[in-house]
Amino acid sequence: MKRDDCEFYHVGERDSACEYHPTWDYAPEEEPDEGIVKVIEEFFLPLYRTAKQLGLGKPVIYFFDPGEEEIVGKCVRELPNNVAILLLHTRSHLDCPAEEVAITLLHELGHLYIESCAVYDVFLETEQEERIVEEFARDYLHDAEAAVEKLISFCP
Numbered sequence: 808m809k810r811d812d813c814e815f816y817h818v819g820e821r822d823s824a825c826e827y828h829p830t831w832d833y834a835p836e837e838e839p840d841e842g843i844v845k846v847i848e849e850f851f852l853p854l855y856r857t858a859k860q861l862g863l864g865k866p867v868i869y870f871f872d873p874g875e876e877e878i879v880g881k882c883v884r885e886l887p888n889n890v891a892i893l894l895l896h897t898r899s900h901l902d903c904p905a906e907e908v909a910i911t912l913l914h915e916l917g918h919l920y921i922e923s924c925a926v927y928d929v930f931l932e933t934e935q936e937e938r939i940v941e942e943f944a945r946d947y948l949h950d951a952e953a954a955v956e957k958l959i960s961f962c963p
């Protein structure tokens with residue numbers, strides 16, 4: 808975990824071509840939970856490989872404070888390199904098993920993939936998309952390859 812110029816702790820290297828910074832939308836989480844950060848650091852390599860398989864760029868995970876908003880994670884895809892920017896609130900995951908942290912990150916990665924499919928004219932209803940990416944995230948923990956294949960099947 809590193810702290811960048813804008814005081815955001817993050818895991819993963821920021822792509823030099825990347826312009827988006829979470830300071831545009833959120834405050835940094837001052838003291839991300841160390842146990843959860845450790846879980847993320849251990850999960851980073853599989854996440855990185857999966858992002859690559861999905862045609863997304865290098866992921867970077869920021870620890871943010873959603874303030875009044877009831878969100879546990881968010882994602883932003885930065886073009887042109889498809890950088891996968893994931894935002895996570897560790898405080899919302901305090902009483903969760905490590906699996907749930909991975910599920911939040913995979914869920915957001917799933918959204919980025921579906922979003923990247925829009926260029927092929929694949930548009931899904933919000934509810935349908937939520938169902939697909941949540942299923943992807945949960946299936947992934949049992950059989951990652953099958954889950955990735957199934958997610959990819961939604962794009963022609």
Ligand SMILES: [Zn+2]
Nearest residue numbers: 914918937940
């Ligand atoms: Zn979602």
